[in-house]
Amino acid sequence: MGRGGQSLARVAVVVRAGALPLWWLGVVAAGVGFLIPGLTGRRIGGYAGAALFLVCAAVVALVRRRRYTGWADAASKAGKFDILQDRAVTLRNWRRAHRWWLLGAFLVAGVFSFVLPIAGGLVLAGAGAGLWLKSLWLGGRERRDDVLLWVRTDWAGAGRPVGKKVKGYRTTGIAAGDAGPGGARRRR
Known part of the structure; x- marks a missing residue:
């Protein structure tokens, strides 16, 4: 990285990276839980799982929004020599x-199915849905401000765009990188 450039990853892509695996692992775990009658029965497990899905999705979508907003408000412009990480690399x-x-988490959800069928899988799926909703919220903010939010890869560590190491965000124009606002794959 010559001349002080930093490697930057999209904030929305980092948030969205866990949505798909959590969703599908949750769906599979809920399907396995449906096959197991469990201690409470499928009906109670299904109702409890639906309620836990909604609660988990709401909590994950709303947690730490103030930190995201604070870093976005104080973001500085990305430098000329900063390197923008591809979406696929960030996801991987x-x-x-x-x-x-x-x-x-998948194994815990599967074991939990012996007590309360379906519910553990729906909690995982709810976490995935919450991450997806949070990335949509970030995308709306990026569209409104007409900028994309980036975080240094060494600060984000293993996928924590508002972790303790993060000292700020950087911004670029809306056309930078290979992911659109919200972290979705850019349509050509």
Whole structure:
């Protein structure tokens, strides 16, 4: 990285990276839970799982919004020599860093199905839906401000765009990078 340039990852892509794996692992775990009658039965497990899905999605979507907003308001412009990380690289890095957590969460949801069928999987799916909603919220903010939010990859670490190491965000124009506002793949 010559002349003081930094490697930058999109904030919305980092947030969105966990949405798809959590959603599909949750759906699969809920399907496995449907096959197991459990201690409470499928009906109670399904109702409890639906309620937990909504609660988990809302909590994940709303948690730490103030920190995201604060860093976005104080963001500085990206430098000429900063390197913008591709969306695919950011997704791959997040998923590699969290693969054991994802596997552990899937196993816990599967074991939880013996007590309350379907519910554990729907909690995982709710977390994935919450991350997706948070990335949509970030995308709306990016469209409104007409900028894309970036965080240094060494600060974001293993997928924490508002973690303790983060000291600020950088911004670029709306056309920079290969991901649109909200972290979705840019349509050509």
